Amino acid sequence: MRSSSDTSLHVLIVEDNRTQAEYLRHLLEKRENRVTVANNGFEALAKIEEEKPDIILTDVMMPDMDGYTLCKKVKTHEKFHNIPIILVTHLYSPVDVIKGLEAGADNFIIKPYDPEYIFSRIAGIMQAKDHPGTDEPDQPLDVVFSSEVHTIASSRMQILNILLSTYETAVRNNSELQVAHERLHYTNAQLQKLVEDLEQTNESLHLKNQERNRLETALAAAHEKIGNISEALKQICRIRIQPAEELLSHQASSPDALEDVINVSSHLNAAMIALSNTRHYIRTATTPRTWQGIRNGIKNSIEPVRRPYVRYENLIPEDIEIYADPCFEKIFSDLIIALQDGDEKPTEIRFSFHVREKGYVIIIEGNNRKIADTDKKKDFSIYERLISQPSLCLVREMLALSGMDIAEEEIHGHKTRFEIGCPETSVRFGSDIQIL
Numbered sequence: 324m325r326s327s328s329d330t331s332l333h334v335l336i337v338e339d340n341r342t343q344a345e346y347l348r349h350l351l352e353k354r355e356n357r358v359t360v361a362n363n364g365f366e367a368l369a370k371i372e373e374e375k376p377d378i379i380l381t382d383v384m385m386p387d388m389d390g391y392t393l394c395k396k397v398k399t400h401e402k403f404h405n406i407p408i409i410l411v412t413h414l415y416s417p418v419d420v421i422k423g424l425e426a427g428a429d430n431f432i433i434k435p436y437d438p439e440y441i442f443s444r445i446a447g448i449m450q451a452k453d454h455p456g457t458d459e460p461d462q463p464l465d466v467v468f469s470s471e472v473h474t475i476a477s478s479r480m481q482i483l484n485i486l487l488s489t490y491e492t493a494v495r496n497n498s499e500l501q502v503a504h505e506r507l508h509y510t511n512a513q514l515q516k517l518v519e520d521l522e523q524t525n526e527s528l529h530l531k532n533q534e535r536n537r538l539e540t541a542l543a544a545a546h547e548k549i550g551n552i553s554e555a556l557k558q559i560c561r562i563r564i565q566p567a568e569e570l571l572s573h574q575a576s577s578p579d580a581l582e583d584v585i586n587v588s589s590h591l592n593a594a595m596i597a598l599s600n601t602r603h604y605i606r607t608a609t610t611p612r613t614w615q616g617i618r619n620g621i622k623n624s625i626e627p628v629r630r631p632y633v634r635y636e637n638l639i640p641e642d643i644e645i646y647a648d649p650c651f652e653k654i655f656s657d658l659i660i661a662l663q664d665g666d667e668k669p670t671e672i673r674f675s676f677h678v679r680e681k682g683y684v685i686i687i688e689g690n691n692r693k694i695a696d697t698d699k700k701k702d703f704s705i706y707e708r709l710i711s712q713p714s715l716c717l718v719r720e721m722l723a724l725s726g727m728d729i730a731e732e733e734i735h736g737h738k739t740r741f742e743i744g745c746p747e748t749s750v751r752f753g754s755d756i757q758i759l
Contacts, residue, residue: 331355331356331357332356332357332377332378332445332449333356333357333358333359333374333376333377333378334351334356334357334358334359334376334377334378334379334380334445335358335359335360335361335367335370335371335376335378335379335380336348336351336358336359336360336361336380336381337360337361337362337363337364337366337367337379337380337381337382337385337390337393338360338361338362338380338381338382338385338411339362339363339382339385339386340382341362343382344360344362345360347380347441348360350438350441351441354442359374359376363385363386363387363388364381364385364387364388364389364390364392364393364396365387365388367379367381367393368393368396368397371397371403371406375402375403375406376406377406377407377449378406378407378408378409378445378448378449379397379406379407379408379409380409380411380432380441381393381394381408381409381410381411382411382412383410383411383412383419384412384413390410390411390412390426391410391422391423391425391426391428392426394408394410394423394426394427394428395425395426395427397427398426398427399427404427405452407429407430407448407449407452408427408428408429409428409429409430409431409432409444409445409448410423410426410428410430410431410432411431411432411434411436412431412432412433412434413433413434419431429448430444430447430448432444610648610649610650612646612647612648612649612725613646613647613649614644614645614646614751615644615645615646615647615649615651615652616641616642616643616644617639617643617644617645617676617685618637618639618640618641618643619641620645620651620652620655621637621639621652621655621674622637623652624652624653624654624655624656624659625655625656625659627656628656628659628660628663630663630670632668632669632670633663633669633670633671633672634669634670634671634672635671635672635673635674636671636672636673636674637674638673638674638675638676639674639675639676639685640676640752642752642753643676643750643751643752644750644751644752645745645749645750646725646748646749646750646751647725647727647749648721648724648725650721651725653721654718654721654722655687657715657718658687658715658718658741659672659687661715661741662687662689662739662741663689670689670690671689671690672687672688672689673686673687673688673689674686674687675688679744681746681747682744682745682746682747682749682750683744683745683747683750684742684743684744684745685742685743685745686740686741686742686743687740687741687743688738688739688740689738689739689740690738722743725749726745726746726748726749727743727744727745727746727749728743728744729741729742729743729744730742730744
């Protein structure tokens with residue numbers, strides 16, 4: 324018989340869960356115990372026949388043969404009845420305690436367990452094993468619980484150990500319950516503070532909503548003013564500037580026309596374009612953005628500025644849409660005008676759509692416009708190109724309102740292209756597109 328003073332034990336672990344079994348093995352082997360693992364009750368009985376262990380730790384819930392049945396078979400075996408058995412279980416109720424006593428278990432451990440708790444259980448059982456009276460003959464005792472009769476054949480030492488373990492578990496659960504109660508009290512206090520903060524936030528939000536309503540009313544009034552300004556600009560163009568331009572153009576065609584008259588006509592025409600662009604720019608602040616088909620929008624933008632000597636090639640698929648201001652077609656018209664030469668040379672303007680690293684790009688290319696590098700950025704400046712290139716002076720600002728940007732490049736010496744950068748969220752499409 325092994326003395327209780329020995330520190331190294333041969334422990335048989337019976338566990339169908341491989342992870343749990345290996346965890347127990349690791350804990351016990353760290354204390355220099357020798358461990359054997361069985362996956363079920365039948366394998367455990369075979370391993371006991373091969374080599375008698377000092378103590379058995381068995382899970383209760385196992386298929387085919389549960390821990391209670393295994394315990395009862397070992398405790399009723401002539402050769403192995405004195406092997407201490409600890410039941411390891413998730414369950415904890417009076418019925419489970421009585422089933423353990425009925426099976427002859429020496430003690431039990433509740434999952435999840437603390438490693439030191441396991442070691443203290445094993446040490447206590449091994450010390451009690453040599454206690455006087457441990458091997459006294461068992462006197463079966465019938466116990467009635469929940470209308471069922473349970474026959475308990477455990478020794479007084481086994482009963483005492485299990486009852487003490489039950490009390491210890493109850494005390495530990497009560498301590499955990501007390502800690503949980505204190506945490507709940509603290510959480511309630513925190514919740515109360517959050518409720519008070521929420522009430523203050525709601526009050527602040529109410530005041531902000533009132534301020535927002537006031538600002539929305541003021542903004543609506545401002546929008547109405549902008550609409551009035553836009554209409555006034557339209558009337559100036561229709562009633563004053565346009566008739567003057569028509570008269571001057573008629574005068575310029577006569578044999579006696581002066582060069583100054585032609586210049587005045589040119590400046591008036593530029594002023595009309597600038598006023599028209601300004602009117603569109605003002606309207607961008609009052610009209611909502613919508614989804615628009617890019618191909619169809621380009622087709623509409625070509626019509627009012629179409630020239631017989633220009634070939635227009637639209638390579639953009641029909642199902643690509645862009646989320647932009649309604650003036651988007653006007654922007655394309657301005658860019659087309661900028662690419663069309665005044666000397667009526669044969670020209671080609673091409674439209675295409677590409678993917679770039681972040682987002683997409685719409686490209687408008689012309690083969691008949693040459694610009695100096697120093698003038699590329701000036702085309703979109705409202706301060707430098709208002710007269711010389713009025714059709715582009717507000718393009719950048721109008722695109723920016725839809726989250727887009729524009730750049731101008733010259734390639735192959737006599738080919739200019741505009742690149743309109745579009746964020747991913749402003750484009751939707753269904754067909755494959757060319758990757759740039």
